[in-house]
Amino acid sequence: MIIGGLEPETEYTFAVTSTDPSGNTVVFPEGTVLAKPLAPLAALEILAITASTLTVTTTTTADQTAPVITSGPDIVATSSTSITLAWETDESSDSRVSYGPGLALWVSDDDLVTSHLVSITGLDAGTSYSFQVGSADPSGNGPALSVVGTATTSSTPDTDPPVIIAGSVQTSASNDRITIFWETNEPGDSFVEYGTSFSSLDDMSDQADLVTSHSVTLANLTPNLPYFLRALSSDLDGNGPTATTTLAVRTTATADTVRPVISGVERTAVATSDTGTTLTATWTTDLLASRRIEYGATASLGSSITDSKTGTTHEMTIPNLSLNTRYYFRIGAISTNDPQSERIAYTAIDSVVTPASADTTTPATPANVTSIPGNGAVRLRWDVSSNSNVTGYTIQRNGATIATVGQVTSFLDESAANDQTHTYTIQAVTAVGKSSNGTTTQAAPGPAKVPTAPTVGAPSPGDTVSLAPTLIVNNAVPVPGDASRASLRYAFQLSSESDFATLTASITGVTSGDPGNPTHWQVTDIGRPGVTILEDGTTYWWRARADDGDFSGDWSSGGTFVASTSKPTGITLAAFTAASDRGMVTIDWRMGSGQEVSGFHVLRSLTATGGFERISTDIITADEEGYTYLDRDVRPNVTYHYMLESATTGELFGPLAVRVDPPGQFSLSQNAPNPFNPTTSIRYELPNTVQVTLKVYNLLGQEVRLLVNARQEAGFHTIIWDGRNVAGRSVSSGVYFYRIEAGEFTKAK
Structure with missing residues (x-):
């Protein structure tokens, strides 16, 4: 307002x-x-x-300063009919993009934001467009304009849903709220389905804005209660939704007032002209948090910039600083669980001297430029520039500029004509417009430069199947002669429409199978194994394709089947949950009635798209309550993905994700066993990273042994005392005390 x-x-x-x-x-x-x-x-x-x-x-005089574009514009997505641009400004301002011949066309958004995202639609396929972004503040200052850039639409329509970046999904919980954060490879909307039952995610929170960094907070929740939630995103063209696995997150019993821990602060001052400098700071936090930077020409600071974007990796830029001047600053982080200004975490005040003049050095030529051909596309890669004044790169194809990009080291040209050899030139560009010499590479795209299409295995076209069928394909053939592209993963799409205009379900990252366990996907609800989504008597079309890490091949010829309740399903799960509990993960599941198996194995990975390894040693069998597995080898603030493997049929269920919650408060437990001979374990809990000392004393208060003296991460820790003193000799029988100091927390037992 x-x-x-x-x-x-x-x-x-x-x-x-x-x-x-x-x-x-x-x-x-x-x-x-x-x-x-x-x-x-x-x-x-x-x-x-x-x-x-x-x-x-209010200020003494009227605001007459125009906004400053502090980063971008970046090309964050292209399709055959659209280009999406993103940029940042130092103050809330509107969003404008001029484009086309003579920049005569334009699109705008009057919403006042600091993070801008604008899509230009209705464009021609395979066409290069000039563009310039601008922003004006509420006082009418501006617009601040970017340099003119170039972007090229792809030659073919976009049929791919957004991909959720592996390892990006994070959650944070307090007594009345849960925040979930995820990132996608292209702009998409943000939906979260949630509920208190794994099989009934009946509530929804949504944000229609198209973003690549998504953050949704679920509020008015019940304290100390497990919730199940999954995030979904669809892109501008309606592809999707892509969903995360279902997460199990418990709200805390009391409000979480732990401040984030800020680490890894780095800062860079760059003179962007003969009169001005920017200061960019990057840092990380151990909790999901928004960001703030306070700065000034004296240690009293006086100016600040706040950004409500949530995450654990952060970057902020201060514009319009003077040359050859010492500036003081400090970083602030506001926890998503406790957005109260009086509990902002701050670093100590630091300072930096800005450059005396603009760096007019011609940047070095980009190194290690490579090109990988695909079908109607070429992927380019290069090393990050060794010059600190480089702010972006220009990409040319056959002498014509097709894109201007920011500080990235790769680019995908989706408009390259097949069966032609294209010459690409990459140039580094500095803040003051200096360009390097170009580095060239050549590539000849064509239909044979991607994996072949897999063929449909089962069900056969027109078969009547259960409501949870397993779709099987015969593997594709990778691009010959390139060992780096030999490993394939598969995507499946399922629709009740033959043109796949609307997807019923989809999945990516399915591991390539072998003759004994072919590449397959059992159709269940995304992220909720065992929950069926198909409707009785409906005809469905499905297809699959292979991906080698650089390019996807063609879709298989569409298979069809009719779903029917008259056909028995394979193994189905009545429940499958994973929950964090005091530094461990408890996995529980139950089978549907009337099914018999010899047991299950548990597999685990740090990503939902692959890399699963068996962590259960023996076959897990059921008791009266069902199946349970306890994973003790986990770390706080890390999200783990679990799958179940039937020991009878080899069917896979999952993945299901859970984030291991750190302790909510400091605590020191009673040692066990007690009495003991010859060793005993002492367990303690740290809600954040602190310096820890743990000592053993005798009844006279004399120190017997220093067990811990280190800075330790948040988590659940155990130390073993072997009953020996500092000299390594066994102590005599009797009563001993142990005392912990962790930050301001002290306790003895």
Whole structure:
């Protein structure tokens, strides 16, 4: 919201409210007095603000400074009819893109944001377009304009759903909320389905904005209760949705007020002109958090930039700094679980001297440029520039510029004509417009430069199958002569429409099989093994294709089948859950009634798309409650993916993901066994990274042994005392105490 009509150099205190369609209202600060509206659609009236938490002082003079584009524009997605551009500004401003011949065409978005994402639609396939982005602030300053760039649409329509980046899915929980974060390889919307039952994800939270970094917070949840949730994204062309596996996340019993731990801070000051400099800082946090940077020409700081984007890797840029000047700054992180300004985590104040002048050095020629041909496409790669002043790269094909990109080291040309040898030139570009000499590479794309199409194995076209059929394909043949592309993974798509305009279900990353266990996919609900999604009596079309890590091959000829409740399903699961509990993961599952198997194995991976390894030693059999497996070899704040393998049929179920939650508070447990001879274990819990000392004392208070003296990560820790003193001699029988110091936490037992 923009508040106008204010007086210059005046402090204002304000409160904010939001009301949902059902009439439920939230207010901040707490205690603000509201007047209920008399009419159903009338606005609330704020009568009194009892806390001065939110204050702002207007400036003496009017804002006459235009926004600054601090990063981008980047080409984040292209299709045969659209180009999507992204950029960042230092203040909230609108989004404008001029494009086409003479930049005569334009598209705009009046929403005031600092992270801009605009899609240009209705374009011609296989065509290069010039573009320029701009942003103006609410005071009318600007627009700030980028340099003119180039982007090229692909030659063929986009039929691929977004891909969720392996390892990007993270969750964070407090007593009344859960935040889930994920990243996709192209802009998509953000949907989260959730519920308190694995098989009934009946609630939904959604954000229609197309983004590549997704963050959704589920609010008004019940404390200390397990929730099941999965995230889904579809792209601009309606491909998708792609879904994560179903996550099991428990809300905490009490509010999570642990501050994030900031680490790995790096900063770079670059002179972007003869008069100005930018300072870019990057850092990581151990928790999902938004970001803030405070800065100034003195240690008292005075200026700040806040970005509400959530994540654990962060980057912020301060623009419009003077040359040859020392600036002071500190980094701030605001936990998604506790977005209260009084509990922001800050680094110590640091400083940096900006360059005395712009770096006009001609950058080095990009090194190790390679090209990999595909079918109507070429993938280019190169090494990151050794020059710190490089801000992007220009890509030319056969002498014509087809793209300008940011600080990336790869590019996919999706408009390269087949059966021709194309010459590509990569040039590095600096902040002041200096270009390097070009490095060239050649590639000849063609239909034979991708894996062949797999062939349909089973079911046979027109077969009547169960509501949970297993689809089998005969493996594709990789591109000959390139060992780096010999390993294939498979994607499956299923639709009730022969043109696959709307997908019923899809999956990517299926591991290539062998004659004893062919490449297959059992059709169940995405992320919920054992839950069927097919409808009785409906005809479905399905297809598959192979991917070698660089390019996907053609789709197989479409198979068909009719789903029917009259056909028995294979092995189905009535329940399959994984939950984090005090530093371990408990996996529970039950089979549907009337089924018999010899048992199961448990497989685990750090990604949902492959790399699963068997972690169970023996076949797991059922007890009266079903099946249970306890995985003790896990680390806090890491998401693990689990699959079940039937020891009888080899069928796979999953994957199911769970994030190992760190402890909610410091604690020191009683040693066990107690009494002991000759060793005992002492367990303690750390909610965040701290310096830890753990010592053993005798009844006289004398130190007997130092067991721990180290900075340790958040998690569940165990140390074994062998009953020996510092000299390595066994101590005499008797009563001993042990005491821990971890940050401000101390306790003895």
